[in-house]
Amino acid sequence: MSTMPNPPTPPNPRQNHLLAVLPEAECEHLFPHLEPVSLKLGEALYESGDRLSHVYFLTTAIVSLLYVMENGSSAEIAIVGNEGIVGVALFMGGETMPNRAVVQSEGHAYRLKGSVIKQEFHRSGALQSLFLRYTQALLTQMSQTAVCNRHHTLDQQLCRWLLLSLDRLPTNTLKMTQELIANMLGVRREGVTEAAGNLQHAGLIHYNRGRVTVVDRPGLEARVCECYEVVRKEFCRLLPDVIAVSPWAVSSSQHQRRQTDRD
Amino acid sequence: MSTMPNPPTPPNPRQNHLLAVLPEAECEHLFPHLEPVSLKLGEALYESGDRLSHVYFLTTAIVSLLYVMENGSSAEIAIVGNEGIVGVALFMGGETMPNRAVVQSEGHAYRLKGSVIKQEFHRSGALQSLFLRYTQALLTQMSQTAVCNRHHTLDQQLCRWLLLSLDRLPTNTLKMTQELIANMLGVRREGVTEAAGNLQHAGLIHYNRGRVTVVDRPGLEARVCECYEVVRKEFCRLLPDVIAVSPWAVSSSQHQRRQTDRD
DNA sequence: CTCAGTCTGTACGCTATCGCACTTAGATTT
DNA sequence: AAATCTAAGTGCGATAGCGTACAGACTGAG
Numbered sequence: 001m002s003t004m005p006n007p008p009t010p011p012n013p014r015q016n017h018l019l020a021v022l023p024e025a026e027c028e029h030l031f032p033h034l035e036p037v038s039l040k041l042g043e044a045l046y047e048s049g050d051r052l053s054h055v056y057f058l059t060t061a062i063v064s065l066l067y068v069m070e071n072g073s074s075a076e077i078a079i080v081g082n083e084g085i086v087g088v089a090l091f092m093g094g095e096t097m098p099n100r101a102v103v104q105s106e107g108h109a110y111r112l113k114g115s116v117i118k119q120e121f122h123r124s125g126a127l128q129s130l131f132l133r134y135t136q137a138l139l140t141q142m143s144q145t146a147v148c149n150r151h152h153t154l155d156q157q158l159c160r161w162l163l164l165s166l167d168r169l170p171t172n173t174l175k176m177t178q179e180l181i182a183n184m185l186g187v188r189r190e191g192v193t194e195a196a197g198n199l200q201h202a203g204l205i206h207y208n209r210g211r212v213t214v215v216d217r218p219g220l221e222a223r224v225c226e227c228y229e230v231v232r233k234e235f236c237r238l239l240p241d242v243i244a245v246s247p248w249a250v251s252s253s254q255h256q257r258r259q260t261d262r263d
Numbered sequence: 264m265s266t267m268p269n270p271p272t273p274p275n276p277r278q279n280h281l282l283a284v285l286p287e288a289e290c291e292h293l294f295p296h297l298e299p300v301s302l303k304l305g306e307a308l309y310e311s312g313d314r315l316s317h318v319y320f321l322t323t324a325i326v327s328l329l330y331v332m333e334n335g336s337s338a339e340i341a342i343v344g345n346e347g348i349v350g351v352a353l354f355m356g357g358e359t360m361p362n363r364a365v366v367q368s369e370g371h372a373y374r375l376k377g378s379v380i381k382q383e384f385h386r387s388g389a390l391q392s393l394f395l396r397y398t399q400a401l402l403t404q405m406s407q408t409a410v411c412n413r414h415h416t417l418d419q420q421l422c423r424w425l426l427l428s429l430d431r432l433p434t435n436t437l438k439m440t441q442e443l444i445a446n447m448l449g450v451r452r453e454g455v456t457e458a459a460g461n462l463q464h465a466g467l468i469h470y471n472r473g474r475v476t477v478v479d480r481p482g483l484e485a486r487v488c489e490c491y492e493v494v495r496k497e498f499c500r501l502l503p504d505v506i507a508v509s510p511w512a513v514s515s516s517q518h519q520r521r522q523t524d525r526d
Numbered sequence: 527c528t529c530a531g532t533c534t535g536t537a538c539g540c541t542a543t544c545g546c547a548c549t550t551a552g553a554t555t556t
Numbered sequence: 557a558a559a560t561c562t563a564a565g566t567g568c569g570a571t572a573g574c575g576t577a578c579a580g581a582c583t584g585a586g
């Protein structure tokens with residue numbers, strides 16, 4: 001595995017963990033309709049209120065769900081990577097959502113026409129079960145974001161954000177400016193400067209002009225608030241089949257030293 | 264309509280708006296299994312991680328979904344009343360959730376064994392569509408809670424909370440101490456005292472030892488942040504059939520003066 | 527009526543974060 | 557090499573909410 005974040009790997013739908021665990025029968029219906037797309041940093045997959053045309057199965061890209069306020073400031077509600085789907089409103093039946101989906105880390109994805117997914121969704125047991133469970137996991141991430149915003153320090157929130165992002169990347173380097181991170185977390189850029197400075201002085205991360213590298217993941221995990229673990233555990237619980245094909249149950253529990261005294 | 268919050272009305276499943284809009288065919292399957300229950304203030308329908316035994320269709324009760332932190336402090340993630348369901352994890356497939364559901368306002372509900380709902384869920388088009396859309400609305404409420412926690416003042420959050428609660432009650436009086444409200448919002452009791460004091464001085468509410476009465480709803484709506492409207496509009500959009508039988512599309516848009524200049 | 531319990535009001539120092547202004551330092555272009 | 561731009565660091569007063577402590581007020585039980 002090289003250090004390049006997005007090497008020109010031949011894209012493969014199975015890089016998306018949800019697609020990876022779909023039974024063969026479902027795949028036969030779905031795969032012919034999958035359309036590979038390349039997602040650029042900052043691109044919006046949908047705007048608030050847009051009628052969605054496709055659902056996106058991310059493979060190497062990361063997408064943030066952002067709520068943009070009337071005055072223009074924003075807050076991230078959830079992060080989606082190759083563990084998930086962007087556009088749940090399509091099969092949830094709501095058609096639109098009151099938030100934006102923007103590419104946080106560029107990469108690839110496959111998309112599927114809304115009509116196709118809706119049709120499949122109504123006849124497919126495995127697909128439905130999988131998607132509903134994913135949605136519940138997403139729901140957990142959202143509610144935990146609310147909790148974290150209320151109770152935890154910016155340092156902790158940055159840790160959580162870094163870990164959530166890292167779990168969705170093949171490397172431990174994030175291409176991201178402090179300005180953008182601030183947008184995601186809904187705080188000032190200067191606040192991120194300070195928090196990131198703290199983490200760097202503690203030897204947990206290293207950063208430089210739009211690149212953040214996590215150098216001590218266990219250290220981050222020791223400093224993050226409980227929110228991260230809640231989200232991760234729910235993912236593992238709800239999507240064990242997905243986790244089996246995913247690197248991150250491992251990459252994350254390898255270092256669970258602080259857990260050993262609890263369960 | 265008397266001023267008593269929970270008069271001994273003969274309970275009726277149709278008081279729950281979701282049940283109210285289910286087609287006859289679905290009802291025939293479901294209603295025989297419905298069990299009326301009386302929910303006491305403070306009672307927990309489930310604890311974090313509990314395997315749910317029933318889904319609850321609230322009629323006159325209000326239930327808060329709370330996340331309880333390791334140190335014991337808590338934050339409300341969503342409010343559920345007769346517009347909704349408690350226990351979505353059952354049909355979402357996740358079985359449990361990492362939060363508590365506690366009764367915020369006592370009243371009645373009907374519950375349904377998990378096995379029944381799961382069985383119905385897999386053969387029922389209308390029921391499924393309805394529940395998925397409801398879940399998306401709930402999801403919006405959660406994400407908006409996250410946004411609100413990040414960006415808005417306690418005064419505004421209290422307004423939002425009051426309006427969300429009011430929408431789920433037949434009266435404009437809430438039986439609720441400042442202490443409990445503080446728990447819901449995840450803030451100090453003294454903070455609520457101050458915020459409530461502000462609203463009272465502004466002539467919007469009146470309160471007294473565990474009773475809050477909204478006396479100027481338009482005033483509250485003028486002071487609340489955008490979050491409330493986002494949630495309400497999503498509800499209306501996702502569940503128009505439900506809204507048709509509900510008082511609150513009306514009760515809430517009657518006073519939408521501040522909207523008239525926008526859309 | 528009194529007492530205990532609960533609910534609400536107030537005060538004060540503390541801290542995290544904000545908003546704003548400005549500087550420094552890499553990176554990119556010319 | 558100089559000019560320009562973007563990213564990151566710093567400083568400072570303002571403020572919202574916290575933690576703590578305590579005081580008043582209403583309620584219900586005896």
